[in-house]
Amino acid sequence: xxxxxxxxxxxxxxxxxxxxxxxxxxxxxxxxxxxxxxxxxxxxxxxxxxxxxxxxxxxxxxxxxxxxxxxxxxxxxxxxxxxxxxxxxxxxxxxxxxxxxxxxxxxxxxxxxxxxxxxxxxxxxxxxxxxxxxxxxxxxxxxxxxxxxxxxxxxxxxxxxxxxxxxxxxxxxxxxxxxxxxxxxxxxxxxxxxxxxxxxxxxxxxxxxxxxxxxxxxxxxxxxxxxxxxxxxxxxxxxxxxxxxxxxxxxxxxxxxxxxxxxxxxxxxxxxxxxxxxxxxxxxxxxxxxxxxxxxxxxxxxxxxxxxxxxxxxxxxxxxxxxxxxxxxxxxxxxxxxxxxxxxxxxxxxxxxxxxxxxxxxxxxxxxxxxxxxxxxxxxx
Amino acid sequence: xxxxxxxxxxxxxxxxxxxxxxxxxxxxxxxxxxxxxxxxxxxxxxxxxxxxxxxxxxxxxxxxxxxxxxxxxxxxxxxxxxxxxxxxxxxxxxxxxxxxxxxxxxxxxxxxxxxxxxxxxxxxxxxxxxxxxxxxxxxxxxxxxxxxxxxxxxxxxxxxxxxxxxxxxxxxxxxxxxxxxxxxxxxxxxxxxxxxxxxxxxxxxxxxxxxxxxxxxxxxxxxxxxxxxxxxxxxxxxxxxxxxxxxxxxxxxxxxxxxxxxxxxxxxxxxxxxxxxxxxxxxxxxxxxxxxxxxxxxxxxxxxxxxxxxxxxxxxxxxxxxxxxxxxxxxxxxxxxxxxxxxxxxxxxxxxxxxxxxxxxxxxxxxxxxxxxxxxxxxxxxxxxxxxxxxxxxxxxxxxxxxxxxxxxxxxxx
Numbered sequence: 001x002x003x004x005x006x007x008x009x010x011x012x013x014x015x016x017x018x019x020x021x022x023x024x025x026x027x028x029x030x031x032x033x034x035x036x037x038x039x040x041x042x043x044x045x046x047x048x049x050x051x052x053x054x055x056x057x058x059x060x061x062x063x064x065x066x067x068x069x070x071x072x073x074x075x076x077x078x079x080x081x082x083x084x085x086x087x088x089x090x091x092x093x094x095x096x097x098x099x100x101x102x103x104x105x106x107x108x109x110x111x112x113x114x115x116x117x118x119x120x121x122x123x124x125x126x127x128x129x130x131x132x133x134x135x136x137x138x139x140x141x142x143x144x145x146x147x148x149x150x151x152x153x154x155x156x157x158x159x160x161x162x163x164x165x166x167x168x169x170x171x172x173x174x175x176x177x178x179x180x181x182x183x184x185x186x187x188x189x190x191x192x193x194x195x196x197x198x199x200x201x202x203x204x205x206x207x208x209x210x211x212x213x214x215x216x217x218x219x220x221x222x223x224x225x226x227x228x229x230x231x232x233x234x235x236x237x238x239x240x241x242x243x244x245x246x247x248x249x250x251x252x253x254x255x256x257x258x259x260x261x262x263x264x265x266x267x268x269x270x271x272x273x274x275x276x277x278x279x280x281x282x283x284x285x286x287x288x289x290x291x292x293x294x295x296x297x298x299x300x301x302x303x304x305x306x307x308x309x310x311x312x313x314x315x316x317x318x319x320x321x322x323x324x325x326x327x328x329x330x331x332x333x334x335x336x337x338x339x340x341x342x343x344x345x346x347x348x349x350x351x352x353x354x355x356x357x358x359x360x361x362x363x364x365x366x367x368x369x370x371x372x373x374x375x376x377x378x379x380x381x
Numbered sequence: 382x383x384x385x386x387x388x389x390x391x392x393x394x395x396x397x398x399x400x401x402x403x404x405x406x407x408x409x410x411x412x413x414x415x416x417x418x419x420x421x422x423x424x425x426x427x428x429x430x431x432x433x434x435x436x437x438x439x440x441x442x443x444x445x446x447x448x449x450x451x452x453x454x455x456x457x458x459x460x461x462x463x464x465x466x467x468x469x470x471x472x473x474x475x476x477x478x479x480x481x482x483x484x485x486x487x488x489x490x491x492x493x494x495x496x497x498x499x500x501x502x503x504x505x506x507x508x509x510x511x512x513x514x515x516x517x518x519x520x521x522x523x524x525x526x527x528x529x530x531x532x533x534x535x536x537x538x539x540x541x542x543x544x545x546x547x548x549x550x551x552x553x554x555x556x557x558x559x560x561x562x563x564x565x566x567x568x569x570x571x572x573x574x575x576x577x578x579x580x581x582x583x584x585x586x587x588x589x590x591x592x593x594x595x596x597x598x599x600x601x602x603x604x605x606x607x608x609x610x611x612x613x614x615x616x617x618x619x620x621x622x623x624x625x626x627x628x629x630x631x632x633x634x635x636x637x638x639x640x641x642x643x644x645x646x647x648x649x650x651x652x653x654x655x656x657x658x659x660x661x662x663x664x665x666x667x668x669x670x671x672x673x674x675x676x677x678x679x680x681x682x683x684x685x686x687x688x689x690x691x692x693x694x695x696x697x698x699x700x701x702x703x704x705x706x707x708x709x710x711x712x713x714x715x716x717x718x719x720x721x722x723x724x725x726x727x728x729x730x731x732x733x734x735x736x737x738x739x740x741x742x743x744x745x746x747x748x749x750x751x752x753x754x755x756x757x758x759x760x761x762x763x764x765x766x767x768x769x770x771x772x773x774x775x776x777x778x779x780x781x782x783x784x785x786x787x788x789x790x791x792x793x794x795x
Contacts (some may be wrong), residue, residue, distance in 0.1 A: 008708045016583045018708045260789045274791035281781040283789060288721055289706075292698035298711065299701040365689065369694075373686040376693065377666050 001135075004323065009298040010305050014259040015341025018080070019087035024250060027254065029057060030095040032254075032347040039206040043344045049200035051169040051209040060121045064131030067104060072112060075123035081305040082109075083156045086297060094352045096207045100131035100170040100357040105243045107132040107175045109236035110203060111223060112184060119223040122173070122188055133171040134240075135213065136233055143237060143362045144371070146229045150187075150215055152180035156222075157195065158187060158215040166361070168198050168211040175223065176213075186378045194218070197284040205357035206350055238304040239317035242267075245297040245315075245322035248358045251351050252290045252322075252329040258348065259333045261282060266338070276365025276367035279336055286332050289325035296321050313375060316368035323368075324360035330355040382612065389464070393676075396461045400468040403442050408472055409435045418762060420480045421550050421769060422601040424592075428555055429512075432478035435646075436509030445483070445644040449491060454504030462642040481551055482506045482513030484643040486559045489631045490577060491641070493618040497548035502557065502577065507644075514555035516546040516562075516578070518604060519626070524779050527569050527625060531562040531607065540564075540576065540617070542587075543609040548773070552590045552603040556581040561628050564621055574626030577616045578607070587611065597765045609678040634773040637722030660694035662733050668756060669740045679740045688736055695729050717788045724780040727770040734764035740779065 011019075039052040061067070070085045071077020085105045092101055108126050111119040119134060126132055137145050139162060150160035158178055165174065174189045189196060195218035201210045224232050261320075263274030273279050300314035330352040334341040341348050357367070391395065401729040412431040423429050439445050444465040449455025486740045487506055490499055505511040517571060522528040531544025544562060552558065565572030580588045587610035592600040608672035619627050633639040666689060669680035679685050702725075705711050737760035747754035751760055771777045785791040 007704065011708065011709070011710055082736055131729070256789075260791060263791060272792045274785070274789075275794065277778070277782070277794060280789075280791050280794070282777070283791070284781045284784045287717070287784065287789065288725060291702055291718060291721065292695065294707045295701035296694070296698050298705060299697075307451035314697075319579055320690075321694055321698060349689065354774070367691040369687050370683075372690045372693070373683075376663075377680055 001304075002201065003306045005299070005302045005306055005308070008301040010081045011087070013108065015080060015084045015087060018040075018066075018084055021064070022066070022088050022091040025060070026091055026097065029060075030097060032095070032350070032375075034193050035096060035098075035207070036345075036347050036351060040344065040350065044106075045047070047240070049202050049209070050201070050206075053170055058131070061101065063101065065102065067108075067129055068221040068285050070105070071108060071123050071127040074175040075112075075120045075127065077123065077127045078339075079300075083298060083301045083305060085239070086242050086246040086301045089246035090250040090294075090297075091353075093247035093252075093358075094254050096251055096351050097252070098207045100133065100167045101234040102247060103133035103167040103171060105133050106236075106240045107134040107164075108225045109239040110134060110136075110175050110186065110232060111379055113232045113235040114224040114228070116223055117222050118188065121173075122223065130173065131167075131171040132173045132175060133165055133168055135165045135176040136172055136229075137164045137362060139163055141360055141363060142367065143240070143323065146177040146184055146233045147179070148177050150176055150178035150211035152178050152185070152187070152220070152222075153217070154215075156220065157217045158162075158189065158220045159200075159217060161212055161214045163212045164361075165202075165211050165213050165307075167209055168213060169200065169209050174213065176220075177229040177233070178220070180226070184229040185222050185226050186224035186229045186232060188223045189215070189218055189220045203357065205353045207354045208357060234312065237310040238300055241319040242301040242304065244358060244361060245293060245300075245318045248322040248355060249290060249294045249297060251355050251358070252293070252325055255329045255348065255355070256283065256286050256290060256316065257288075258351075259336050262337055273336070281305070282332050283336070286325075286329050289321070289328055293318065293325045294320035313372065316372050319363065320365040320368040320372070323365040325329055326355035326359040391476075392459065392462070393461060393464050394460065396532055397464045397468060399533040400465050400603070401445060401472075403444070404468055404472040407438060407442065408474060411475070416475065416626065417599065417601070418759065418766060419767060420476055420478050420765065422595075422597075422599045423478060423551065423554070423784045424600045426554075429478055430781060433476060433509045433512075435475055435751065439469070439474070439646065440508045443458050445489070446503070447644075448455045449487070449503065449507075451698045452496075453491065454507050460642075461728075466642065466645045470775075476518070476652055477514050477644060477646045478551075479506065479509045480643075481555075482509075482511075483558075484522070485515055485631045485635050486513040486557070486577070488634045488639055488641040489559055489575075489618065489627060492630050493575070493627045494577065495615065498577065498615065502565045505727070506557075511556040512551055512554045513557045513559065514549050514580070514605075515631070516549060516553040516560040517631075518548045519545060520547055524622060524776055526561075526628070527573065529563045529573055531559060532566075533558070533562050533564050533612070535564070535575060538611045538614050540614065542576075542578070542607045542612060544607050546607075546778050549590075552580065552605050553592060553600075559631065561624050564624070568622075570625045571622050573628070574621050575618040575624040575627035576612055577618065578610070578612055579616075583610055590592050595766070595769070597762060597766075605680070628690070630775065633719075635723070636720065638716065638719035638778070642736065662689060662696050662736075665689050665692070665733060665740060667720060667758070668737060671755065672740055672742065672744070674742065679742075685740060688739070689780045692733055694728070695725075695732075699725055699729060714788050718785075720784050720788060721769075724777050724784070727767065728777065731764065731767035731771055734767050736762055737761075738764060749789065 068077045069080045072077040148162045195216045197214040201213045296318035300318045305313040414427045447456035447458045447461040451457040533540040533542045558580045560576045560578045564574040589606040672679040719792045749758035
């Protein structure tokens with residue numbers, strides 16, 4: 001298989017159609033007003049941990065085939081390239097969609113890289129709509145070491161705990177890395193099983209849920225070859241970083257367009273505030289950063305699709321630029337909305353909080369630049 | 382896994398192979414005279430002459446003007462200039478001296494001049510035999526370009542031109558100038574007209590060219606004074622009063638956002654082994670490894686490492702944006718990326734050169750004249766010269782206005 005990338009990043013007719021239908025679906029069903037009503041009912045900063053989402057929309061997403069899109073044909077999926085998942089993640093980010101979509105994409109990339117019968121069986125279930133999440137990060141959020149505090153007992157059951165599990169309460173199952181005598185492997189756990197306790201985090205992002213999960217003799221199936229967690233996760237990591245970056249690109253574009261619309265209509269000093277270069281020029285800078293992150297994300301996803309060796313390097317570039325852009329787009333949106341942007345009733349904070357959450361997940365910009373420097377600077381002769 | 386493969390056409394494939402083979406056998410090597418970092422700083426006639434020789438041979442081989450029709454001296458090909466550029470870049474050939482002509486005058490003349498003028502002027506422009514310059518900026522018309530005061534008065538079949546142009550790159554070598562000037566004092570935008578003007582033959586007879594010295598101490602640009610210069614009406618482009626529209630063709634190409642791809646050679650001013658590729662963040666790594674810092678090297682400083690990688694990422698993003706701009710399904714607004722081209726590339730180059738100052742520390746105080754200067758002091762020179770590009774072709778502040786207004790739809794600043 002050639003590792004040369006197609007000029008169009010692999011966005012053929014099918015991928016473009018899928019993207020356009022997703023945009024229409026979200027436009028029809030997921031306005032920011034509905035999102036606010038769904039997730040922002042309780043403004044108390046000490047509120048109980050929440051998990052607000054629309055299960056009926058998820059059922060429709062499954063019917064539209066989004067969970068099957070990038071599952072390989074060997075596991076009864078459609079077998080589209082990873083750029084299709086990236087396109088869907090971007091559209092989901094554009095409406096800050098509360099759902100297990102991103103988590104399920106990430107888990108499926110890991111399962112696909114396992115190449116075992118058990119993993120393929122779970123991929124079939126995902127294609128049919130089973131939401132699955134992933135636990136590979138350490139407490140700092142780094143996905144590199146795949147070391148968790150979970151141990152596999154002599155009976156094959158899991159004990160210990162994992163943190164930073166995304167959308168855990170929306171999912172039915174979990175792929176988790178756990179240590180055993182044969183090294184660190186990958187295991188599949190039913191989140192409703194005995195000995196599994198979901199301990200929700202209290203998070204700022206209203207559009208996701210996050211939890212630690214405690215295992216106390218929980219039954220598990222090993223889905224990867226023994227000791228293969230690190231290699232499998234490394235193979236899946238480019239696509240994982242890409243869907244997260246794409247979510248930030250989509251959310252960034254919503255923040256940009258919403259702020260531009262406000263700047264066109266909000267009158268001060270007898271003029272729309274977008275007339276003033278102190279507002280206009282930073283908005284252009286936001287646009288430039290979004291475009292950078294978007295192109296880098298497509299490039300990295302396409303590299304992963306053609307099996308290029310340096311796909312992970314390109315994905316770290318995408319995640320780094322997207323994370324920095326996420327912070328910038330979020331801060332400028334609040335700032336340029338002025339007083340109204342500082343309120344709970346303005347929808348901007350929903351996207352602001354999602355961006356600030358996404359940028360740290362699986363390593364922030366600086367984390368990935370540090371690893372890129374190790375690769376590009378230290379190894380350069 | 383089904384996916385559409387967008388690859389080169391048969392014509393492009395065949396042309397790429399041809400270019401590669403030709404360049405293998407015909408790389409001009411390097412001259413005995415020193416070359417400045419780019420054509421914008423050309424002041425030595427011997428350097429110009431050597432570069433003209435290179436441009437002529439590349440033109441005669443069909444690597445320049447590929448996408449223009451053969452009637453005007455072009456190659457009559459389709460989407461092949463990009464291929465030639467990629468191959469010349471890969472072959473690290475020297476830059477092309479007639480860059481104002483190729484980048485701005487050629488597409489403007491091609492889209493707006495009468496046929497006889499195109500056929501007469503474009504072949505010698507492509508070959509580099511005739512150098513071109515651009516008469517746009519004036520002392521009172523910089524960012525506010527439409528505030529032109531140079532005036533062309535109609536006199537039968539001729540026009541009589543009086544006025545003062547500034548920052549005119551290569552005017553001291555130029556045979557021709559593309560000239561934007563006023564023909565109606567009552568109407569700011571619709572009172573402008575556009576001409577091609579033979580300035581070399583009128584030197585001392587209506588045209589005076591005086592060098593201006595850049596902040597680097599180099600020259601390369603000039604002021605040009607017109608004193609009753611007579612130009613035949615044949616050299617007017619488009620209608621009287623349509624100058625602003627014609628100027629937009631020039632500016633869109635100058636900013637990398639026009640329909641014609643500008644011929645571009647490797648852009649190297651020196652041999653690879655002794656030179657600095659000041660546009661390249663990767664070459665910052667080599668510099669950093671040679672600069673001592675706190676018992677280690679600058680390449681071990683975590684803050685500098687972070688900054689270097691940031692620039693490498695931005696360079697990669699720039700390339701990928703250019704790639705995405707060619708896929709219409711992946712661009713929300715057709716001009717969104719093209720209009721960023723000049724702004725983003727010039728700031729990236731400036732930031733790369735500025736970081737080289739930080740990497741060198743106090744050694745960045747050394748000029749090109751000091752033999753102990755790292756990389757021959759070329760980074761410092763590149764940093765100073767980088768402002769030429771962040772200012773030219775509409776300052777980057779004007780570029781941000783254009784992007785904010787035309788792409789984002791924000792209210793106009795004027």
